[in-house]
Amino acid sequence: MQTFASIPGGPVTSTAHRVPTTATAPWSLHPDRALPADPVLRPLARELYATTRGLPIVSMHGHVEAALLADDAPFGNPAELFVTPDHYLVRMLVAQSTSPHGAPGVRGVQDLGVAPLASAPAGTATAETDPREIWRRFCAGWHLFRGTPTRYWTEHALVDVFEAHARPSAETADALYDHLVERLARPEFRPRALFERFGIEILATTDPAQSPLADHARLAADGWGDRVVPTFRPDPLLHVDRPGWAAQVAALGSAAGTEVVDYRTYLDALRSRRAAFVAAGARATDHGHLRADTTPLDAADATRILDAALRGTATPAEADAFSAHMLFQMAAMSAEDGLVMQLHPGVLRDHCDGVARAYGPDRGYDIPEQTEYVRALRPVLEAFGHHERFRMIAFTVDETSFSRELAPLAGVYPALRLGAPWWFLDTPDGMRRFREASTDTAGFYNTSGFVDDTRAFCSIPARHDLARRIDAGHLARLVAEHRLDLDEAIETAVDLAYHLPRASYPAPGR
Amino acid sequence: MQTFASIPGGPVTSTAHRVPTTATAPWSLHPDRALPADPVLRPLARELYATTRGLPIVSMHGHVEAALLADDAPFGNPAELFVTPDHYLVRMLVAQSTSPHGAPGVRGVQDLGVAPLASAPAGTATAETDPREIWRRFCAGWHLFRGTPTRYWTEHALVDVFEAHARPSAETADALYDHLVERLARPEFRPRALFERFGIEILATTDPAQSPLADHARLAADGWGDRVVPTFRPDPLLHVDRPGWAAQVAALGSAAGTEVVDYRTYLDALRSRRAAFVAAGARATDHGHLRADTTPLDAADATRILDAALRGTATPAEADAFSAHMLFQMAAMSAEDGLVMQLHPGVLRDHCDGVARAYGPDRGYDIPEQTEYVRALRPVLEAFGHHERFRMIAFTVDETSFSRELAPLAGVYPALRLGAPWWFLDTPDGMRRFREASTDTAGFYNTSGFVDDTRAFCSIPARHDLARRIDAGHLARLVAEHRLDLDEAIETAVDLAYHLPRASYPAPGR
C-alpha cells in the first residue's frame, strides 16, 4: 500500500496515488455486510436476518421484460447485461467524463454503448460497439461507485451469482469479462434457471396499457402464469399533450377493440384493458406522473378536454388538469376492479433535452423534484381512502415527505400504504432513514414491504437481500434500545420481507 | 418461538405466523430503554439520565382539562382512559381497518368508541358502547404500534403507572381490562394523587379565550393555583371565516364584559381576556394557525375586514390576511403583558372532510404540510425580536425547517426559542434528529426544553422520561466524541429537563 509521506512536499498527479487494485484478492462477500457495525447490534441483526434471508422473493414492481423469461434465451455479453441499460451505472461514468478521476475513454453515454436514436441530430456521436471495451471502461471506473448502491448490487451479482473472484479494475477487466462470458453460456445462467435459483415466488413486470400481453400468455402456457404477472401502466395515454399521444390512443383502441372517439370510449377502452390485465394475473397499476395531483374535473370539462386533445388543440394547462383527473379516474376504476394503484410521482424526466433528443429517455438524466402529497392526494383519499377494495401505494424520491406527509397519511387512511424508498433512496442509508422517519407515525404495517423496481434482473436478489439486512439492523436497534421485544422483531422482519409485500398486492379477486 | 421453515415452500395465510404473545411474561420496562445501544455510549447516557430522572416535571403546554384535577373524580374505564380520546391510537387502528394485519372488528373510528356528531349525516355508523370490546380491539392491534411512540408511552403507563404484567394481545385483553378497572377504583389512582406521584411541579392547560376559567378558580381555592395554570388560546376568534366565528366573538364579548362591535372593541375584549388569564396564573398564549404568517395590516384595513366579518361578508383572502395580522397583534400584546407566545403552525386539520362532518375534529385526520418560517415570522421578529419582554416559542411538524430556518432564526433573535419536536416528531428518533439538526446552530439554550403537548394525563411521565433519555443519549455522544466535557453534559441535561422549560415560560410579572 502506498505511503503518503511524499504528498505534503510537492505536486501530486491526480492518479499517481491509486492503490493497485489487483493486489486485493480473492474477492468475496462478507456474511455480515450491511448489518450495523455496533457490537451490540450486530449479533441481534444477524439473528433477525437469519430468519428472513431464506424467504422467497416477492417482487411486485419492476421493469424486467416478460419476454426475457418467456424466451428464456441466454443473456448477451457482460456489457449488455451490466452496463449499457443500467442508468445508475451509465450516469456515474458520464458524470466523471471530464474529470481526472474518471474512467479513460468515457466521454458520454455513447462510449458505454448507448446508441443514438434514429431521429438524433446530425453529428450525434455513435455508440461504442465493442462490448469488451465498454466493460473495460466500467471496470476502470469502479472506484467511482464507492459508497453507492450500484457498487453494492453489482458486487453481489458478480460474486454471488457469477462467482467472480477479482474486484473490477482496469487490470482485472479482461479476465472478468472472459469469466462472465463463460458463465453466461451455461444453461444454469439462463433466465428461468436464475429465477428459480434466486427463489423468486412472483415477479411483476410493467407493461403498456395497450400491450397484448403475448409474452405473459406464453409464460402462462408454460405454467408460469402465477409467477410472472403484468402491471398496467397507462402513463402515455393520460398525458394528452405528449408527442405521440394520438398514436398511443389509437393503439389502445385497437387493443381494446373499441375505437376511441370521445371521452366515453376512451374510458371504456382503458377499462377494457384493465380487465384484460386482471385476466392475465395483474395485481396492480402504475402511474409515473410528475405531480401527485388527483383533482377530478367534472365530466363536461373532461369530455371537452379530451375532444380538444383528439383534435390536437388541448393546451398544456388543460393537459395537466386532465392527467390529474385521470389519476382520480384510475382510483375509481381500482375501487371497482381491485387493481392496486401505485403512484410514483416527483421525477422530472430528461432534464437534459439534448441528451434525450440524441439518445432517448432513461439515460440517467431524470432528476427528483420536491413533491407535495397532502393536498394532491386529498381528492382520491376523501373519495376512496376508506374503500374496502381500494389500495394505493405511494412512492417518493423526496424523503422530506416521509415524516411530514406520507407517514401521517398512510397512518390513518386504510387504503394508503407507504411504498418502499424508491430509486435514489433505494440504498442502505436511504432505507435506514426511511424506517427512522416513517415508523414513528406509520408503524411497519402501513408500509408496502420491499419493492425492488429494477430492470436489472441479476440484481433482484441483491436488492431484496440488502433490504432484509437493513430492516434487520433497524429492528435490532429497536430491540437493543428495549423499544421492541425480540419475538416481535422476528415476526416483524418476516412480515416486512414476505407477508407485507404479498398482502400489499393482493390478487384483485381477493 | 415459531420456526419459519415452512414459509418458503408454500402459501402462507396472513395471520398464521403470529407469535403467540401470551407466551411472553412477565412484562416489565427495561431500566436502559431508549438509551443508546452502543456500549461506549450507554454507560455515559445512564450516568446523565441518572441526574435528570428524578427532577420534577415542568409541563408547560398540554391539553389535559383543568376540570380533571378540579373534580379529582376517578377515571372512567380503560377504553375511555386509553383508547377513544387518543387520536394517535385511533388513527393507527383505523389505518389497518381493511388490512389482513389489522385488529378484528375495527372498521372505522366508531368501532373504537368515537360517537357521531349530532349533526352527522344520516347513515353514519354509531359508536361501539361496550368499553371492554373497545379495549379488546386495541389489544388485538397491539402489534401495529411496534416502533411507534404510542407503543412506548402506553407500555410505560400500563407497566409503571398501572402495574400491568402482560403485554396486550387478544389473549390478554380481558385480564388487563379487569386489572385496570381494579386499579382505577383505588384512591391513589385519582388525578391529584397521580399528579403528586408523577412529580409534576406545574401543569399548563389550554383554554379558549372566552373561558371563565372556573375550574382554575376551583383549583386555586384548593391551593393548586400555582400548580395548574391556564393558557390563552384564541384561534377560533382570529379566523373570521370559520363557521361559528360570530358566536365565538359574542362569547368573547360576554366573557370580557365588552360588546364587540368593531375592531377596537374586538382588540379590547382580547386584551381584557388576556389580563384575566394573567391574573389566573397563565404563562403563555397558544396559536395553531395553518401558516406562520405574521404580516400586519394597517389599522384601516384591519378595521374594514373586521367590520365585514361582523356583517358576514369577509372573503377567504381577507380572512387569511386578518389572521396573519392578528398573530402580529398577539405578539404586540405579548410584548405588553409578558405572556409567552407559542406558535404551532403547519397542520392541515380534518384532511378527510367526511370523517370531520360525521365524527368531528381531532380524530387523527390532521396532516402536516410544508411550512415556511423565514419570511412568515419576519414582521414579528423585526418588530419584537429584540424586545425584552417578548418571547415566542415556535414549534413545527416539518423537520426540514430545523436546520434550515428555525435554528438559524432562534440562534440570533433573543425573543425566539425553538420549541421541542412536536406531535408526529415527539418520538425517540424525532427528538434525536431534532437535537442533531438544531444544536449546531441554535445550541441548547435557544430551545424551549421539553414540552409534552398531550391530552393523555397518564402518559405525561412517560413523555418527559423519554425526552430525558433521548437527551442523555445525545449528550453522551457529544461526550464520547470529545465534543463536550462530562460536567458540561450533566449541567446541560439538567437544564434541558428542568431549568430551560421553567425559564422559557416565565411568569408574566418576571
Add this chain to the structure above:
Amino acid sequence: MQTFASIPGGPVTSTAHRVPTTATAPWSLHPDRALPADPVLRPLARELYATTRGLPIVSMHGHVEAALLADDAPFGNPAELFVTPDHYLVRMLVAQSTSPHGAPGVRGVQDLGVAPLASAPAGTATAETDPREIWRRFCAGWHLFRGTPTRYWTEHALVDVFEAHARPSAETADALYDHLVERLARPEFRPRALFERFGIEILATTDPAQSPLADHARLAADGWGDRVVPTFRPDPLLHVDRPGWAAQVAALGSAAGTEVVDYRTYLDALRSRRAAFVAAGARATDHGHLRADTTPLDAADATRILDAALRGTATPAEADAFSAHMLFQMAAMSAEDGLVMQLHPGVLRDHCDGVARAYGPDRGYDIPEQTEYVRALRPVLEAFGHHERFRMIAFTVDETSFSRELAPLAGVYPALRLGAPWWFLDTPDGMRRFREASTDTAGFYNTSGFVDDTRAFCSIPARHDLARRIDAGHLARLVAEHRLDLDEAIETAVDLAYHLPRASYPAPGR
C-alpha cells in the same frame, strides 16, 4: 461537582446550578475527538484519519483578506481576532441577550464591539471599545456554544494554535486574555508564520470584481503568488436594483479601463476583469445570489434592462430576471476562460432590517431559505453541463436538496460538482448527514472535497481537521459494514482531503 438533590424539592434560581468551570483543568484536545464513539468504528476511523491528518491544506474558498498576508502584521487583540468579526459567535451571544442563561453585559451586537455605521439612525447604541470587556463577555457565555461548531473550532484554535490551558469562563477570562496577548506579540504568531505552520498549500481569497488586486500583487512580489490566489466575486454588479449599483459599475469600468455605457461595454468590463483575475492566479468565481435561477434573457431584453438600470429605472422584476441572466453569462464566460463557477444561493441576507441599517451586513442575521436547484440550474446545465472547460460547484444551506436535487444532478452532469456542506451545515453532524445523503447518488468523486469558507484565519486548520475526522468516521462505517474495502477507504480519505479539492479547482490554463 454539584449534586442535584436539592432541585426537586423547591425553587431553583436560573444560574445557581452552574458547575464552576474553573475546576476543570488542564484543558486539552482529545486525539480522538469527532471520531465515532462506537468501539468498532473508532480504531478504523483513527487509521483512516492518520493517513490524512498531515496532508497539506487546500483552502480554495474563504474570506480571509489578502492584505492580512501581504502586510504580515501582528494580529490585534483577542476580541478583534476571535469575537467581533465572527458572526457565528456574535449571533449566539445576542440570541441569549434577554435570557437568564445569557452572558452578562451583552444586550446586542454593540456590546461585542460591533460599531454602528456612519449612517446609523440617531440613538443607535455605540460599540463597546474595551477589548478585554468584550472577551470577558464571550468567555462568560462559553456554555452557550455547547454542541456547536463554534465551540469546536474555537477550542481547537485556543488549545492547538495558542496553547491556552483553561476552558473559557467568567473566572478564566482575564488570564486567557493575557495569555493570548502575549502569544500574539510573538513573531511566530504573525499571519505568514501561521500559514506555514498550518500547512496551507494554497489559499483562495474572495475579491470584488473591481478590485485592483494590489495585495495579491504584493504577495506575488514576495513569491507568494501561487499560495494566495484571488476569487472573482461580482455579486453587487449583477443586481441592478441594489443601492450603490451605479457606483459599483462605475468602479468596474475604471478598473477595466472601459467606460460602461451599455450592455456590451458592461459585459466587456466583466470579461476584462475576469482576465485580470486569471492573470493574478484566480481559480474561480463566486456567486451569492438569493435564488439559483440561471434563466437567460435574449440579448435584446438584457440590453433593454441594463439600459434601464443605467438610467435608474429598472423594476425589481427586471432586476431579478437580469441577475439570473447574468449567472448564465458568467457560466458562458467560465466555459471560455476556465474559471470554476461557485454558486452559493439560498440565504436571505439581513433578515432584520433594523440591525442592518444600524450595524451593517454580516452581523449574524442571514437566514437560509428553501432553495430549488433542478429547474433553476437547467439552463446552464443544458448549455454547458457537458462542456469540457466548464465547471460549476454548487453549495447549499438547504440540506433537503442533497439527496433530492444536488446529488442526482452532480451524479450525471460532468460539469457539476456538489460543494462541501456550507455555513450552517459545516458542522460535525452536518458533514456526516451530507455524506450519508449524497454519497448514494453522487458517490465521493462528484463532490468538491472540503471548502472551509471562513474569514477566521486561525480556524482554518480546525475546520479542515474536523472535515478529515468526519470523513474518516463515515468511511470507517462503510468499511465496518463491509460496503468498502479498507484500501479503498484509505485512498478515498486522501482524495477527499487533498486531491479532490485540488482537482475541483484547476488552474484555468489546465
